[in-house]
Amino acid sequence: MKTRTLTLLGLAMFTGMLAACGGGGGGGGGGRDDDTTQSTLDAQLRQVIAAEGLTGDPTTGRNLPSINDPLAQLGKLLFFSKSLSGDMDTACASCHHPALGGGDGLALPVGTGAIDPDVVGPGRNRADGLPNVGRHSQSVFNVGLYDTGLFWDSRVESIGKETGLNGTGSGIRTPETALHVADPLVTPGTSLVAAQARIPVAVPGEMLGSFMPGAAPEAIRQRLAERIGDYGAGAGEIPNNNWLAAFQTAFASAESAEQLITFENIALAIGEYQRSMIFVETPWKAYVQGDNSAISDSAKRGALLFYRDLNPGLACNQCHGGDFFTDERHAVTGFPQTGPGKGDGAAGDQDFGREQQTGNSADRFMFRTPTLLNLTVTGPYAHTGTYTLEDAAQHYFLPNDTFAGRFPGGSLCRVPQFAAHPDCANLYPNTVVNSAAARNAVTQQRLIDATLTFPDLSFSPPRDAPPLFDFLQTLTDPCTLNRACLAPWIPDPSEAPDGNQLNATDSSGSPL
Ligand code: HEC
Ligand code: HEC
Structure with missing residues (x-):
């Protein structure tokens, strides 16, 4: 991880910014807060942007x-098809709907x-x-x-991690191979996104359900291809099956279902749709x-906090750097x-994250x-999705208070998904101890690397949180908030x- 040191320049800039904020936090109106502020803010922020080498566009060269594109069109139909789940009740879009920020809002x-x-x-x-699902x-x-890996623990991972290639450069490791070993079933040149599409169909809670219990993942994929292709053991499983025509159009080919409707081609099309x-x-x-x-003064102040070195800044760019x-x-x-967790810890409800892979x-x-990017629509946040965006931002300077506010006494009743559950106060009883273990790991990490943003910062959230929050809101493409703009997907x-x-x-029956 990049370490950063506090510079005198940074301090001088921050002093200027404090004066600009007038100690009032966020709003920026009235009194001595004004005119000079605007141009000073822009000058400071443009200097940061230049130093970071930002262009604003993470797609350059890709x-x-x-x-x-015909393949993306086919991928759209497959992504929304329950036929790819064992019991035909779940599609990729059941958990990744474009109208829900590409996730499920849960x-x-x-x-x-x-x-x-x-x-x-x-x-x-x-x-x-x-x-x-945990x-x-x-x-x-x-x-x-993404060029390195997909999933919260990167268990679908590019071997070479070449910049700009989305994994197509050098083979892809999946959970079906050892760390750093390319999965031989993934054809060279496959993108990370297409390789990932192989995984959820073989996971019982995600898509497999009660179908083919205990079968090898590749046998499941083969069987699902036969179902979609209406051949082999899957023949006749789907009434009124028109997939062959869709595949022939997408691949501009007159080949048979056996040749064209393979799981590799299914994953390729789903990958192109997502890409x-x-x-x-x-x-x-x-x-x-x-x-x-394009953005408010408060958001500009938030950007300065985001990019500046720790004390006075928050150095979020240590990890969330670059245009992506x-x-x-x-x-x-x-x-x-x-x-429910990921099987770690004594009760199995802990999640060791990347350690599971390495x-x-x-x-x-x-x-x-x-x-x-697109944070405004991708909530709720972090790997168990229990935080609001305000929580997630505030977590970095008030971790314990943020946790206690969301889980008072360890209760899940303030997490919207569980609020109506009759036993919400007692669900997942290891939440407090498991979460404390994760926070303690950060404290340990800070003893090794004091430049880590979190925790123990002497920031005053009423001053810092609103601008930071306003800045995070500027990272959303308005198309993602507009159903008409999303219609093509x-x-x-x-x-x-x-x-x-x-x-x-x-839940009220209105189409998404
Ligand atoms: C039951 C819900 C569910 C279904 C169905 C599902 N996913 Fe996911 N998806 C998840 C979860 C949960 C994660 C994160 C899992 C993890 O990190 O362990 C994820 C992660 C991903 C990612 C990685 C994103 C990133 O930033 O790394 C992609 C891509 C993806 N899913 C695509 C798909 C596709 C394609 C399908 C259908 C073949 C699918 N998903 C079906 C829940 C689901
Ligand atoms: C040391 C690296 C690091 C630093 C520094 C860092 N983050 Fe993060 N950030 C992460 C990781 C890793 C996650 C995912 C953690 C998880 O889900 O458990 C994350 C998650 C988030 C999320 C949730 C995103 C989502 O889609 O769920 C937000 C918002 C966020 N960070 C904002 C910030 C802000 C604001 C700062 C500065 C105050 C910051 N981060 C500093 C690494 C970092």
Whole structure:
């Protein structure tokens, strides 16, 4: 991890900024707060932007498909198809809907076995009222921009991590191979995103359900391809199956279902669809590219906090640096641990994060730094999804208070997903102890690297939190907030190649 030292220049700039803030926090109006402030702020921030080498555009030099490409169009239909789940009740979009920021809006996913499988987002439930996946569903927006690994623990990982290639350069490790060993079943040149699409279909809580219990993942994938392709053991499983025509169009080929509808081609198309979901036209980008009026003064103050070295700044860019707002590495940040967990610890409800992949206890509680683009729509936040955006920002300077505010006495009743659960006060009883262990790991880490942002900062949240929060809001592409703008990524019911398209609704029955 990059370490940073406090410079005298940084101090001088901060003094200027304090005067600009007038101690009043955030709003920026009245009195001596004004005129000179505006230009001083811009001058300071432009200096930071130049020093960081930002261009505002994380897509530069990348080869990304359009949603109008035939393969991305096929991928859209597959991404929304419940036919890819064992019991035909769950689609990728059940947990990654474009109208929900590319995620599911829940803290923890409700995958297979939902009471109403077509309800997606808040209100999607199983009979026991509990999630059946232990980590928060990440957004699929901009996943074509990652070069190192996917998932919170990067368990789908590029061997060479070449910049700009989204994993196509040198083979991909998956959970089915040892660390640093390319999965031989993933064809060379496959993107991280396409390789990832192989995984959820073979996970019982995500998509597999009760289908083919104990079968090898590759046998499951083969079987699902036969179902979609209407051949072999899957023949006749889907009534009114029109997938072959869709594949022939997408691949511009007259080949047979056996040749064309392989799981490799399914994953390729799903990958191209997701790689077309690029949402980077943010107010921050406009600002970086020269428009001083694109963001508010408060957001500019927040940006200075975000980028400046620790004390007086918050040095968030140590990890969330660059135009994609992530170093794509793993770090301990001590966000809460709740829910069913990932099998770690005595009770199995702990999550050791990256250590699960490396087996190295030095990696305990490390997670891959997520991008901060489109944060406004990708909530709730962090790997168990229990924090609001305000919580997540404040976590870095008031970790214990933020935790206690969200989980008073360890209760989950203030986490929206669990608020209506009759036993919300007593759910996941190890939340307090498991979360404290993760926060303690940060304290330990700070003894090794004192430049780590968190915790123990002498910041006064009333002054610092609102500007920081305003800055984070400028990282969202307005398209992600607009259903009409997102329409190209959501299939119309008339496009369905079979009867299993997920035409999702919210809990009141309105189409998403
Ligand atoms: C039951 C909910 C669920 C379903 C269904 C599901 N996912 Fe996910 N997805 C998740 C969760 C949870 C994570 C994070 C898991 C982890 O890190 O352990 C994730 C992670 C991802 C990521 C990684 C994003 C990143 O930033 O690294 C991609 C890409 C993705 N899913 C695509 C898909 C595709 C494609 C499908 C269908 C083949 C699918 N998902 C089905 C819940 C789901
Ligand atoms: C040491 C590296 C590091 C630093 C410094 C850091 N972060 Fe993070 N950030 C992470 C990691 C890793 C996660 C994911 C942790 C998890 O889910 O458990 C994360 C998650 C987040 C999230 C939640 C994103 C999501 O999609 O769920 C937000 C918001 C965030 N950070 C903002 C900030 C801000 C603001 C700062 C500065 C005050 C900051 N981060 C400093 C590494 C870092």
